[in-house]
Amino acid sequence: MTADAATRPVTVLGLGLMGSALARAFLRAGHPTTVWNRSAAKAEALAAEGAQVAGSVAGAVAASPLVVVCVSDYHAVRELLGPIEGFEEGRTFVNLTSGTSREARELAAWGGGAYVDGAILAVPSGIGAAETPILYSGAADAFEEHADTLRVLGGAAAFLGADHGLASLHDVAVLSLMWGTLNGFLQGAAVLGAAGVDAASFAPLAAISANTVAGWLGGYAEQIDSGAYPGDDAALDTHLAAMEHLIDESEAVGLDASFPKAIKQLADRAVAAGRSKDSYAVLVEELRKR
Structure with a gap:
């Protein structure tokens, strides 16, 4: 991992059990981590651990070149990113929300930009372990740029190809x-x-x-x-x-x-x-x- 990748800022949108585990893994690895959640109370524990709490989705997205999304479903992803009109230029969005291959492809078409879809094959306690498999598909260049950072979440990361639906499939x-x-x-x-x-x-x-x-x-x-x-x-x-x-x-x-x-x-x-x-x-x- 390069020195730049080791300290690259990361944003996590969504702080349920899995989203909080993702944010903690980035914090443990030394990444400056910005978090946002619809109910701000869920960010309090992460703030005490060193995370920066954004006041809005737009502010959270602006804080980092890598934005990881983990919310309830793909409809919620669209609702979150609607105000900023999809995947903002100059940012890589990695969506680790569970869904179907059709939803992943439709989200890619809707958002445009550097979008990587993903699937976590583990429970929250497994995040950060070397053996935890996390699957990715979509924008290959965007994945490669942030691959070292994403391996913080699970050492058995795998990129499956340019079809955004492959991870969910x-x-x-x-x-x-x-x-x-x-x-x-x-x-x-x-x-x-x-x-x-x-x-x-x-x-x-x-x-x-x-x-x-x-x-x-x-x-x-x-x-x-x-x-x-x-x-x-x-x-x-x-x-x-x-x-x-x-x-x-x-x-x-x-x-x-x-x-x-x-x-x-x-x-x-x-x-x-x-x-x-x-x-x-x-x-x-x-x-x-x-």
Whole structure:
């Protein structure tokens, strides 16, 4: 990191749990940090830690070449920046507000200027850690100019490309993985719980199994990209039989089986399409259908 980057002023707009964590990470790293929040009381603790509190959005934006925004949604971003008519010339705006790829692209078109969209794949307590992934996409030159400063927020920062929607798109893809994994754990815990097995006893085995499944992802990714799905490890019809076991076990003890049923319905469609001897990864072809 250059001496200039190490002391470059930063502005943070929005001081919820995540926005406050972002501001504190910049302060800890020695960046002069200006903050603004709609309710000024949220800035008091940061002011005591050395932040400068701006009296207006315009004043906060004028204070720094790098402006980081983290508010409730993209509509709120537009409301904040409306009085200054978008992304002010001479400033790089990095929006770490959660949203969709469509919203990111629309905001880029609305605001103009040097705009980088981002997605934080962590909770507030993870901000500043070397292993915390934060994804960015949009104006490449603007990102490169401030990359060292932004790595203060998470060491595993990654720039994904010029399409402003890519960061948000990766974010929802990871959420899909998270919820799928958690729902599988919850279904298993519920089935075992009906037999008197507590979730704490199941958790170590679940973690080992999740790591095993993670090891399959690279191979399945190659199959998806190539469009060829050899069922060398286990054919889809083998998976389908096991899905029926989970549904039967769930229903036998009076549990909601809608989650495994939804998975089986997807597999049934693939089998009906003649893919019973392909690998589990072939289900991506069903997901691609409207």
